[in-house]
Amino acid sequence: MYVAANNRYDVLPIRRVGHTGLQLPIISLGLWRHYGSSDPYADRKQIILSAFDHGIFSFDNANNYGKPDIGSAEQLFGQVYQDSLKPYRDELVVTTKVGFETGVGPYAQFNSRKNILQAIDRSLTNLQMDYVDIYYSHRPDPNTDFEETALALAQIVQAGKALYIGISNYDAEQTKKMVKLLQDLQVPFVVNQSSYNMLQTRVKDDGLLATLKDFNRGFVAYGPLCEGLLTDRYLNGIPADFPIHWSNADIFANGKEAVVVQLNQLNKIAQNRQQTLAQMALAWILRDQTVSSVIIGTTSEKNLLANIEAGQNLEFSDDEVSAINAILKQ
């Protein structure tokens, strides 16, 4: 029988999300890639439990995650929950999302009242839970009024199926609009989850981080390692078929070789800080206290534990900040 490590809260810093009562470990674990029905259950379970033992109590899912069976990432987490984590339910922050395609037809994607209210029940069944901690609208819907989406999310909270609401991939203006609607409905909105890493700073540039700070709410960064680019893996080159996520596609605007040059320059600074490039990349975006947590994806316990060590050095000297900014501006 699994028994969680006694010292699990001694490892990783925890941040309060804006002025809300929600608190998150600075690193969360995501189940987007390689946590599906074709992936080895015992290996994935080991990573999830190791994460929990080392202070990661926040696990990020979505109703479209898992291959080849859509939803199988939620099912995998639900199985780990039943097998091992159920006694720890009150400690967990389990999140899932609705909005990307889960099937065919108009009610298998986006943010209509019908899709949202159907999807939460399917997610809870998959997760084998009565409620999730944060339920996200996974992306804005160009064809559904935000009012309809906000009302459906409010109903989910009122029904006790989610404790908090988040939005994902909404830009600054869309966030302002949605947060005001949710606040009018007294919905506990907590975070926007969007792509953010050293190479991809759209959320800073478009004012999203400042907007969330103004609302006293938080930001959760997905893809903080730019899908593995911000590690020591690609210092000698990026393969032509590298599977870049749509949110990061523009980082190759000047060609992959230019990114490799930047990665090597950043890696030197990381080494001088006695960090790996991955650890420095996580620490870099956590400098802003509006960033409540960064969600990493990993199938390797070694990488998981190395990434967690990033929490031991989150400080940057003025010289490091200047040098890094100069590299990132190239």
Ligand SMILES: NC(=O)c1ccc[n+]([C@@H]2O[C@H](COP(=O)([O-])OP(=O)(O)OC[C@H]3O[C@@H](n4cnc5c(N)ncnc54)[C@H](OP(=O)(O)O)[C@@H]3O)[C@@H](O)[C@H]2O)c1
């Ligand atoms: N809301 C959204 O629209 C959205 C979109 C994308 C992602 N997300 C969330 O964010 C999570 C993370 O996204 P992501 O997978 O793109 O994150 P990521 O952590 O930036 O990249 C993951 C990749 O980095 C590699 N990696 C991790 N640590 C490493 C290390 N120390 N050294 C070398 N390689 C390392 C992993 O390979 P290994 O497996 O070999 O470690 C994997 O290939 C997802 O699971 C999901 O929950 C949300």
